[in-house]
């Protein structure tokens with residue numbers, strides 16, 4: 117019980133990671149490079165946000181004209197509904213409004229809308245955002261936010277970590293374009309993998325990548341307890357967390373995903389691979405419980421192999437649909453009867469196995485791919 121509480125508290129904390137401006141800007145630029153009109157005439161919804169200070173709202177409001185948006189809608193979740201409990205203080209921006217309501221401030225979400233120049237300065241920007249309290253708490257699953265979702269063309273946010281599956285399903289059921297932040301672990305989720313396999317969604321420009329030696333880094337609430345090396349504080353006392361394996365998921369086109377991987381042939385790999393596990397070999401290992409060869413590193417995929425190959429999950433970020441087709445995932449395809457017969461028992465869930473020095477070795481999750489015939 118204590119462990120469950122601890123785990124729940126940790127997940128709740130993870131729901132409160134706030135995205136940095138430059139991460140949003142860099143990612144959006146990649147889509148604009150591919151199609152400068154990707155946002156033109158579109159209604160963009162930023163749910164699960166905190167519009168008074170969120171960088172998503174700031175970025176889209178500041179760039180409203182540049183992107184050619186038709187409408188920007190941003191909604192927040194009521195402080196009292198948040199799973200992670202922290203002292204609540206309404207912002208000056210809110211308390212100074214004549215319609216400030218101290219009760220609603222805690223129990224209701226807020227909606228910010230931008231469509232036109234309200235301030236009269238001749239530009240549409242942050243100054244022109246109009247806000248009011250939502251009727252409910254701003255839960256993305258509520259009827260009120262669903263209606264906004266249905267109105268939107270593109271949904272952009274960093275959704276709560278604990279509700280990632282539900283959030284993605286919520287987007288997909290409405291068949292919307294989206295750009296959201298998630299973790300590499302989500303690739304193997306049974307709700308997510310089929311979407312990736314069928315090219316309905318893909319990883320964005322930045323995914324599972326260290327930039328200047330750092331994973332993607334998020335601002336966390338001041339009350340977040342500093343522990344572990346992944347947390348640090350800047351000179352202004354703001355606390356940040358760097359999260360390995362994080363990045364963007366999307367169904368918006370960007371050029372990088374159509375760049376084929378440059379690969380060596382099998383013989384070249386055995387001669388020149390930088391990986392000691394590959395260099396000097398005569399063959400790749402073959403799985404015991406699926407008809408495919410084991411490729412332990414994405415850059416060790418042989419360019420001239422026609423059969424099925426198992427590759428690490430991180431391959432997805434390099435996946436070019438014109439170069440490879442995805443057959444499935446080890447979790448689904450591994451034949452565990454063979455393993456049970458050989459071992460007499462199972463050590464964990466379905467995985468692909470190889471035999472090394474007479475021992476069966478359970479591998480990390482693998483994605484099964486095959487070269488496209490046209491390449």
Ligand SMILES: C[S@@+](CC[C@H](N)C(=O)[O-])C[C@H]1O[C@@H](n2cnc3c(N)ncnc32)[C@H](O)[C@@H]1O
Pocket residue numbers: 130131132133134135163164165166170171172192193198199254255256257273274275276277279
């Ligand atoms: C990871 S944070 C990201 C916030 C903001 N989008 C950003 O990136 O700066 C997710 C936000 O969603 C809120 N949230 C949690 N559960 C929610 C729900 N069911 N509906 C809407 N928002 C929710 C959290 O309280 C938090 O403010």
